[in-house]
């Protein structure tokens with residue numbers, strides 16, 4: 295029987311690369327994001343569009359998540375894996391960022407995956423197998439200026455997943471978390487400014503970041519293991535140990551980086 299994975303945030307960046315990788319590996323993919331044209335183009339580029347089912351939706355619409363999850367489940371009557379990847383960035387200080395913008399960010403980055411888990415996990419437990427994989431970020435492991443809500447949403451997701459992993463210790467469902475470093479995607483361009491408008495420009499971290507196709511291969515391999523958490527970084531590989539062991543030095547270096555901008 296063909297494996298089936300539901301991937302959110304599938305219209306660009308890491309999600310689009312995951313669609314291509316899982317399709318290449320022979321999986322049937324259900325692809326969700328808001329932009330149907332972009333989803334269609336992602337599916338066509340894989341050369342395996344017949345194995346990709348488009349399920350466009352706004353995941354910020356939290357009331358619709360349980361219905362949407364049921365729709366995804368019913369496409370083939372089961373799911374082997376869900377990859378909770380959809381997310382949005384931000385760029386703005388705490389005082390200038392409107393509360394509504396932070397709420398919108400949390401709806402997508404935290405509440406939407408949590409509601410999806412609540413809808414899918416009982417079904418996977420009943421069928422006796424399944425994997426739930428969330429895409430966090432290394433930004434969820436430390437605080438940074440102008441990224442407070444984004445980092446907090448990823449930190450919340452990280453701890454939620456870690457708690458869930460413990461709850462599922464004796465469950466047939468495996469919980470996994472990937473924390474990527476910077477990747478070459480549209481995350482910065484589509485980041486929300488303090489008034490909710492888009493940043494519309496990219497940054498050095500993204501330009502020099504990991505190739506999403508390589509990241510997708512690493513994520514595919516990781517999801518074949520029994521491990522809970524994988525940090526997947528490029529040049530910023532030392533950030534986490536430095537932050538953990540020498541936080542003072544870590545933040546001095548971050549401030550120098552900001553001063554150079």
Ligand SMILES: NC(=O)c1ccc[n+]([C@@H]2O[C@H](COP(=O)([O-])OP(=O)(O)OC[C@H]3O[C@@H](n4cnc5c(N)ncnc54)[C@H](OP(=O)(O)O)[C@@H]3O)[C@@H](O)[C@H]2O)c1
Pocket residue numbers: 302303304305306307308309326327328329330332351352353354355379380381382383402429430431432433473474475476477478479480481482484500503
């Ligand atoms: N790129 C990085 O440096 C980096 C690093 C660490 C973690 N991450 C995480 O990786 C994940 C993927 O990000 P990316 O870098 O690939 O960014 P991206 O290229 O901007 O992709 C974001 C995806 O999320 C979808 N999305 C946004 N709002 C949505 C909504 N309301 N409903 C449904 N889908 C929505 C977008 O599709 P539509 O616009 O079509 O809806 C798009 O497919 C995110 O969770 C991000 O936080 C990224």
